Amino acid sequence: MAEDKNNDILDELTSAEYKYGFYTDIEMDQAPKGLNEDTVRFISAKKNEPEFMLEFRLKAFRHWKTLKEPKWAHVQYHPIDYQDIIYYSAPRKKPKYESLNEVDPELLETFEKLGIPLDEQKMLAGVAVDAVMDSVSVATTFRETLAEKGIIFCSFSEAVQKHPELIKKYMGTVVPYTDNYYAALNSAVFSDGSFCYIPKGVRCPLELSTYFRINAANTGQFERTLIVAEEGSYVSYMEGCTAPMRDENQLHAAIVEIIAKKDSEVKYSTVQNWWPGDKKGKGGVYNFVTKRGICEGENSKISWTQVETGSAITWKYPSVVLLGDNSKGEFYSVAVTNNMQQADTGTKMIHLGRNTKSTIISKGISAGQSNNSYRGLVKSSRRAENARNFSQCDSLLLGDKCGAHTFPYVEVGNRSTIVEHEATTSKISEDQLFYCLQRGMDMEAAIGLIVNGYAKEVLNKLPMEFAVEAQKLLSISLEGSVG
Amino acid sequence: MQDITENISAQQRMIDLYKSNFKLIKGAEPQTITMLREKAVEIVRDQGFPDLTTENWRYTDIDPLLRSPYDFNFTNQSRPFDIEQIFTCDVYDLDTFSVTLLNGWFVYKNAPLTTLKNGTIIGSLSKALEVYPELVSKYLGTIAPMEKPGLTALNTMFFQDGLFIYVPEEVIVDKPIQIINIVNSENPLMLHPRHLIIQEPKSKLTLVHCDHSLTHNISFTNSVSEVFLAKESNLDYYKIQNKGHNSAVINGSFFSQMSASNLTSSALTLNGGFTKNIIYSLLNEPACIATHNGLYLVDSNQHVDNQLEVDHAAPECTSEQLYKGILDDEATAVFNGKIMVRRDAQKTLAYQNNKNILLTDDAKANAQPQLEIYADDVKCSHGATVGQLDPEAMFYLRSRGLNERSARQMLMYAFAAEVVRRISIQPLRERIDHMVEKRLKGELSICDQCVLHCNSKEPTVFNIDVSKL
Numbered sequence: 001m002a003e004d005k006n007n008d009i010l011d012e013l014t015s016a017e018y019k020y021g022f023y024t025d026i027e028m029d030q031a032p033k034g035l036n037e038d039t040v041r042f043i044s045a046k047k048n049e050p051e052f053m054l055e056f057r058l059k060a061f062r063h064w065k066t067l068k069e070p071k072w073a074h075v076q077y078h079p080i081d082y083q084d085i086i087y088y089s090a091p092r093k094k095p096k097y098e099s100l101n102e103v104d105p106e107l108l109e110t111f112e113k114l115g116i117p118l119d120e121q122k123m124l125a126g127v128a129v130d131a132v133m134d135s136v137s138v139a140t141t142f143r144e145t146l147a148e149k150g151i152i153f154c155s156f157s158e159a160v161q162k163h164p165e166l167i168k169k170y171m172g173t174v175v176p177y178t179d180n181y182y183a184a185l186n187s188a189v190f191s192d193g194s195f196c197y198i199p200k201g202v203r204c205p206l207e208l209s210t211y212f213r214i215n216a217a218n219t220g221q222f223e224r225t226l227i228v229a230e231e232g233s234y235v236s237y238m239e240g241c242t243a244p245m246r247d248e249n250q251l252h253a254a255i256v257e258i259i260a261k262k263d264s265e266v267k268y269s270t271v272q273n274w275w276p277g278d279k280k281g282k283g284g285v286y287n288f289v290t291k292r293g294i295c296e297g298e299n300s301k302i303s304w305t306q307v308e309t310g311s312a313i314t315w316k317y318p319s320v321v322l323l324g325d326n327s328k329g330e331f332y333s334v335a336v337t338n339n340m341q342q343a344d345t346g347t348k349m350i351h352l353g354r355n356t357k358s359t360i361i362s363k364g365i366s367a368g369q370s371n372n373s374y375r376g377l378v379k380s381s382r383r384a385e386n387a388r389n390f391s392q393c394d395s396l397l398l399g400d401k402c403g404a405h406t407f408p409y410v411e412v413g414n415r416s417t418i419v420e421h422e423a424t425t426s427k428i429s430e431d432q433l434f435y436c437l438q439r440g441m442d443m444e445a446a447i448g449l450i451v452n453g454y455a456k457e458v459l460n461k462l463p464m465e466f467a468v469e470a471q472k473l474l475s476i477s478l479e480g481s482v483g
Numbered sequence: 484m485q486d487i488t489e490n491i492s493a494q495q496r497m498i499d500l501y502k503s504n505f506k507l508i509k510g511a512e513p514q515t516i517t518m519l520r521e522k523a524v525e526i527v528r529d530q531g532f533p534d535l536t537t538e539n540w541r542y543t544d545i546d547p548l549l550r551s552p553y554d555f556n557f558t559n560q561s562r563p564f565d566i567e568q569i570f571t572c573d574v575y576d577l578d579t580f581s582v583t584l585l586n587g588w589f590v591y592k593n594a595p596l597t598t599l600k601n602g603t604i605i606g607s608l609s610k611a612l613e614v615y616p617e618l619v620s621k622y623l624g625t626i627a628p629m630e631k632p633g634l635t636a637l638n639t640m641f642f643q644d645g646l647f648i649y650v651p652e653e654v655i656v657d658k659p660i661q662i663i664n665i666v667n668s669e670n671p672l673m674l675h676p677r678h679l680i681i682q683e684p685k686s687k688l689t690l691v692h693c694d695h696s697l698t699h700n701i702s703f704t705n706s707v708s709e710v711f712l713a714k715e716s717n718l719d720y721y722k723i724q725n726k727g728h729n730s731a732v733i734n735g736s737f738f739s740q741m742s743a744s745n746l747t748s749s750a751l752t753l754n755g756g757f758t759k760n761i762i763y764s765l766l767n768e769p770a771c772i773a774t775h776n777g778l779y780l781v782d783s784n785q786h787v788d789n790q791l792e793v794d795h796a797a798p799e800c801t802s803e804q805l806y807k808g809i810l811d812d813e814a815t816a817v818f819n820g821k822i823m824v825r826r827d828a829q830k831t832l833a834y835q836n837n838k839n840i841l842l843t844d845d846a847k848a849n850a851q852p853q854l855e856i857y858a859d860d861v862k863c864s865h866g867a868t869v870g871q872l873d874p875e876a877m878f879y880l881r882s883r884g885l886n887e888r889s890a891r892q893m894l895m896y897a898f899a900a901e902v903v904r905r906i907s908i909q910p911l912r913e914r915i916d917h918m919v920e921k922r923l924k925g926e927l928s929i930c931d932q933c934v935l936h937c938n939s940k941e942p943t944v945f946n947i948d949v950s951k952l
Contacts, residue, residue, distance in 0.1 A: 421850070421865075
């Protein structure tokens with residue numbers, strides 16, 4: 001009896017509809033389909049880029065042509081036709097806005113639906129938003145507040161125009177274009193993204209946030225984010241995504257680079273809720289992202305927190321290179337897969353400096369017929385004396401048709417390093433369920449409560465504004481109409 | 484004897500070598516086995532050999548091994564002789580039924596196949612193929628999957644002999660059976676021994692498999708063992724490696740278990756040169772138990788890789804993996820363990836644990852403990868640690884008056900004891916215990932471990948003239 005009800009609820013959970021499936025009709029300025037040197041030149045020209053950018057793109061493109069698509073991930077998908085993608089698409093009306101009133105109302109409505117805090121009230125919540133609508137920044141608020149402190153927070157293309165020396169100095173230093181197949185592709189055709197520079201000794205007073213949103217059909221979104229934290233600075237950066245419902249698979253190959261100098265701290269939080277495809281696995285976003293931070297100076301710290309609920313395929317490993325002595329890396333992740341979704345995600349912690357520390361907490365939740373894999377590398381070089389890592393990767397299975405996998409890699413090259421890895425896989429405990437039911441809760445609420453409690457350790461690491469959204473997303477992803 | 488030259492790719496060379504020696508390799512074997520070889524040739528041609536981009540081989544590079552030139556013994560050059568004349572097992576009290584393989588060929592005292600009173604058949608695989616072709620071809624090649632990246636297909640192409648054991652229904656073999664694998668050759672030698680062990684329902688067997696080298700010459704052993712455990716049968720399997728630094732061993736052990744069978748395997752690598760142990764344990768039917776233990780103590784520039792997969796294909800099975808290692812000097816160790824729980828393999832209990840201690844900054848440990856799970860009502864966990872000795876425990880012992888060296892040795896000994904304790908054959912356990920203790924004190928060199936017990940500290944070449952035996 002209980003078993004039946006359990007199954008019903010699981011059915012209900014696994015059939016939840018994607019709530020953010022709408023499509024904004026805004027005229028687009030697009031590059032022709034396909035990828036060749038002309039496309040790369042077109043994008044560069046369109047963005048009025050200096051010579052060094054074009055050269056960087058062309059070098060990346062030429063390198064990309066020599067690479068083969070990687071196949072090692074625990075995911076399956078139809079081959080991607082890279083010639084069938086539009087590599088550049090920008091809203092055609094592109095005025096520089098002074099106030100929100102001048103912005104295309106349809107666009108504002110989209111943001112409204114997404115709940116992006118662009119209006120005055122939301123400003124009071126202390127959120128500065130650099131909203132990216134299909135590759136080009138449309139509105140940036142709070143520029144003045146940040147400018148007072150000397151913080152640069154703008155779109156990547158703007159940074160290329162206004163601060164070419166910073167871009168030239170830092171771009172590609174953490175994720176070089178030779179890094180991997182998708183990084184090379186991104187470096188060749190990236191459209192826009194965010195740039196953030198925190199000067200020496202400044203503590204950023206706001207939670208910086210960017211909302212990415214893939215819009216036009218058949219448009220690959222190639223974002224590029226670069227965050228530079230100078231000595232003794234602090235910044236908390238939030239990235240959130242919702243994509244409208246589309247029928248074809250969309251490729252998203254972004255790059256995020258973080259540079260943390262001596263005594264600085266960067267906190268990067270992601271809530272990812274792109275369209276996961278329908279129940280039969282049709283459509284959905286391919287999310288193949290390269291995210292990496294480098295703790296360059298002593299005592300620096302980079303922390304990744306991610307809540308992954310969307311995308312048909314998620315394939316990414318936010319990593320930290322711990323170069324400075326006493327630096328710290330953290331990775332907190334909740335990955336939820338449902339229906340036919342596939343996720344192969346985790347992190348890499350590369351210990352190079354002395355007394356470096358890293359913590360990995362990963363919580364995977366699989367439902368429906370999905371597959372959820374944790375894959376992570378902890379590497380300690382010979383010089384990384386007294387390096388310390390603790391990893392914990394738990395998987396929760398809802399239903400008997402899904403899969404949960406753990407593929408950790410531990411490489412230790414000196415005697416004073418201590419690495420610990422532990423992982424468990426289980427279903428929701430009968431005891432916990434019984435306890436909740438016996439206290440008068442119904443099955444739906446009980447499962448919701450237990451799953452939320454299970455993910456709590458990671459959700460707690462999110463900034464306040466994000467935690468609320470993340471909890472909602474967990475509900476949408478799993479609890480469906482139950483929530 | 485055949486020489487291999489270097490200008491073409493390793494896989495093509497192997498295929499050419501196979502073709503030109505086809506008649507010698509084939510002998511009088513049944514058609515089914517020849518077909519199996521042909522399939523293996525196709526797999527080698529299509530897939531090639533694993534390299535550093537192959538997932539389970541990413542820390543173990545066999546390319547230089549495959550490139551070097553080797554001799555192959557396509558004909559049996561050993562004559563019947565009494566192995567005890569040249570070789571005594573160093574586990575003195577161990578009462579075993581011992582058989583020997585010299586350079587991959589079965590060496591026998593009286594007859595190539597012996598049938599014990601209880602009906603157990605022990606002997607040469609090539610002879611068994613002649614005498615019991617149906618029994619052998621029913622199992623041979625069905626347990627070790629050739630398609631998986633590895634060298635199983637290569638072994639299938641070239642194997643000619645090895646050990647064959649058949650234990651009939653309800654027979655309990657009371658004495659352990661000991662296989663001694665000896666490599667003795669002046670020239671670099673490549674060998675492909677193949678072993679087949681069939682246990683009928685409710686039978687019980689203890690198998691001790693020892694790898695030894697008598698010379699310090701280069702050899703490359705690519706062995707494959709296939710073990711079939713029928714309903715409620717019981718196998719206690721030990722693999723002891725004690726080889727010279729110049730030897731390379733790729734050792735595949737493939738187990739197929741039927742309902743309620745019980746397997747315990749222990750891989751003890753005390754000295755290995757270059758070693759890769761591959762264990763694949765398939766639990767086909769409910770209520771199987773599989774326990775895999777491993778201990779590796781390596782130093783100088785030795786490399787040991789333990790690749791282990793327990794495949795839960797049926798519900799209600801239990802498996803456990805415990806692998807521990809101590810690494811000294813510039814040694815490298817790899818642990819690649821996997822628990823696979825297939826759909827519908829509900830009520831699975833599976834545990835996996837790998838612990839490593841590094842004694843120097845030049846030693847390297849790589850661990851890949853993996854879980855791949857497709858069923859929901861399971862309890863699976865794994866853990867891996869790499870570290871040094873617990874400073875608090877060290878402090879405790881030091882505060883009790885032990886010097887640093889003794890304290891370290893005591894802690895390391897305790898670390899290894901967790902695996903050694905699990906050895907169920909008492910004389911073997913005592914011997915291994917003793918060897919581990921000596922090894923940790925640094926008193927055990929390859930010469931001490933050498934089975935011939937000569938007292939020379941210099942590496943010696945033992946020329947056994949087989950024709951005079």
